[in-house]
Amino acid sequence: MVRGLIGKLAERCLTVAGKWQQQQLRRLNIHEYQGAELMSKYGVNVPRGVAVGSTEELKKAILEAFPNQNEVVVKSQILAGGRGLGTFKSGLKGGVHIVKKDQAEEIAGKMLGQVLVTKQTGPQGKIVSKVYLCEKLSLVNEMYFAITLDRKSAGPLIIGCAEGGTSIEDLAEKFPDKIVKVPIDVFTGITDEDAAKVVDGLAPKGADRSECIEQVKKLYKLFCETDCTLLEINPLAETSDKQLIAADAKLNFDDNAAYRQKEIFALRDTTQEDPREVAAAKADLNYIGLDGEIGCMVNGAGLAMATMDIIKLHGGTPANFLDVGGNASESQVVEAFKILTSDDKVKAILVNIFGGIMKCDVIASGIVNAAKQVELKVPVVVRLEGTNVDQGKQILKESGMTLITAEDLDDAAEKAVKASA
8 A cells, every 4th residue: 555654654764765755766566476476586485376367367377376275365456556445447446356166266356458547646546457365364463564765864764553454644644653754874875783673672572583574674664675665564573473574565775876786677668657758758758747738848846847847837837857968860759749638738839048068050950840740729829948949939820829928937828827728
């Protein structure tokens, strides 16, 4: 589940990191079944489970993996939290069901290929392409465990709570004292004392303390060696036979480490991501989709933020953050326009370029070529300044396109907001 707790704890407890946690981050997110498999490789206790993408695969998995079980847990797999309390657009309630083994095929059939809406997906929901079949365990105690990065302590922070489950976010807000936070020295690494503090905060009721300490250390090792930005288990549970087990798995990884974590990044499921962001990444563009009506194409992250702010100041709302960078080619500019115009919510496009390394004439040529390839149905406001600005303006003027030109950023934002209305 996200993992709203991390956001709430960051806001309440992690000071500077609080603002950072609430920004949209670029990091790899993997499915629960993939996270469980990775945890198992590091010696972390996880339930026996199999991911399947069809009812045919499910039949085989039931026979091979659960021959002696009467019940199984069927978990829909999407890259969002709150699945258990979610609702399918087909009407089925809940993305996690405990069922008799002979009913697993029926319930999985109602999940596969359907759209699940949770508190974290937004009303559009996400499609379920796989379900995760897990053994049903007898859980006697549920706790919360997470490791994230804390800017205040400049290193990993382990967060634990003796009470876990779906209500952890509310618990953290109402009873913050129940949350234990143990910062780890990134140079020293986790010590037995650090791990013991975490275990004492979790307060297991029957599991062996020394075994629990070892499990915490293994989780920390996984976090560091795989370049995690978040490792969350909710619940971390005790079974009736006094074993500590990760009954859930939520892992995110630093995109900057993709070059050395090739096996992990091969797990990326682009079908769960915003298709515009996927297309932008392929074109080597920096794009983040938002919920507004004015598409923004700029060069440089600072200029992007300023453009979004001034649009808001004039009463509009940015539909995206699209940075073509300092050395985009004409073809990249064309691709940027394709991405912007693919968003039905976009009512106007604002191009705001300050030419340095990125030359204004290249941007202008890209705009003209994009107009030839993409049927522009919305107004386009263009503000160019800097290197080769006169050539750029001349290219736009001679193109025959109907463009709204602006002399400065304030003028451009005002015209874009007016055009979008």
